[in-house]
Amino acid sequence: MKKLLGILILGLLWINPSFAEENINAKENISGFSKIRKSNMVGKVDRIKAVKKSDGYPVYEGKTSIQVTVNRMDAGCSEGNYQGKDAPYCDGKYNRSRQELKFNDMNLKNKEHIYEWAMYLDENYKSLKYYSNVVIGQMHTADTKKCWTNSTHFWLYDRKMDGDNHYIFGSRAGTHDPIKIAKIEELKGKWTHIKLHVLFKSDKTGRYLIYKDNELIADVKDIKTLADKCTKGYLKLGIYRFDHIGYFNNDDFENLPDQTIYFDNITKRKPKKEESLKNK
Numbered sequence: 694m695k696k697l698l699g700i701l702i703l704g705l706l707w708i709n710p711s712f713a714e715e716n717i718n719a720k721e722n723i724s725g726f727s728k729i730r731k732s733n734m735v736g737k738v739d740r741i742k743a744v745k746k747s748d749g750y751p752v753y754e755g756k757t758s759i760q761v762t763v764n765r766m767d768a769g770c771s772e773g774n775y776q777g778k779d780a781p782y783c784d785g786k787y788n789r790s791r792q793e794l795k796f797n798d799m800n801l802k803n804k805e806h807i808y809e810w811a812m813y814l815d816e817n818y819k820s821l822k823y824y825s826n827v828v829i830g831q832m833h834t835a836d837t838k839k840c841w842t843n844s845t846h847f848w849l850y851d852r853k854m855d856g857d858n859h860y861i862f863g864s865r866a867g868t869h870d871p872i873k874i875a876k877i878e879e880l881k882g883k884w885t886h887i888k889l890h891v892l893f894k895s896d897k898t899g900r901y902l903i904y905k906d907n908e909l910i911a912d913v914k915d916i917k918t919l920a921d922k923c924t925k926g927y928l929k930l931g932i933y934r935f936d937h938i939g940y941f942n943n944d945d946f947e948n949l950p951d952q953t954i955y956f957d958n959i960t961k962r963k964p965k966k967e968e969s970l971k972n973k
Contacts, residue, residue: 740761741760752957763951794929795927799926802894807890814881815881821950826850827952859874866916886905900913902970930959
């Protein structure tokens with residue numbers, strides 16, 4: 694997939710000051726989103742930055758990629774009010790840590806979208822223990838008058854399953870077995886292209902198509918793809934770790950490892966006529 698030239702998306706991307714300061718090259722690495730922000734950045738170090746191929750960093754296509762590193766102390770707060778409350782939402786100091794890109798709210802009900810990205814797990818990436826969760830991509834619910842849930846429509850995460858850690862797709866809206874995309878060990882030190890084709894439905898007429906390196910991994914049909922009463926959502930990509938309190942409770946917090954993942958070619962688009970699930 695060729696990168697869209699900056700001129701084609703000029704004016705489509707809104708970049709907040711933190712992105713400009715950190716030199717995130719949205720025009721080269723990201724397309725199809727109207728806003729790009731960083732999640733829960735108040736009170737913590739910003740570890741999301743653009744890196745260059747010429748400096749020896751892994752790049753999927755073009756000259757740069759986006760490096761995301763999370764540290765055990767990366768528990769921050771949101772800006773402003775959260776769901777109408779006076780205090781902002783804050784991550785627990787010992788139970789959550791994150792560095793995530795947060796994209797704009799989208800109307801999802803009865804919509805059909807394709808999301809794609811390339812990701813590269815650093816060779817030193819280690820999965821967590823103590824039943825911790827590492828989310829590497831999620832479609833989070835967005836607040837509306839009827840939807841106040843702090844949940845996700847779907848998520849992709851690193852979790853142990855059948856004896857090995859896998860990159861797993863899970864629907865939080867409809868019921869189905871978790872889908873193994875690949876073993877984590879198989880993703881280290883190389884680029885992997887992920888594609889999600891989603892038909893968003895609040896009843897059981899939705900559908901997920903999940904691809905890895907352009908190979909269809911799963912086609913989940915006749916499933917609810919929107920969380921209850923939630924018609925909007927926003928994509929988040931990066932590293933979000935929760936339930937790692939076990940490291941602290943076992944006097945092992947100093948050994949909670951840093952994790953680094955690179956992202957490139959992050960894209961949202963409408964399906965072409967011949968791709969549309971509504972036509973099949």
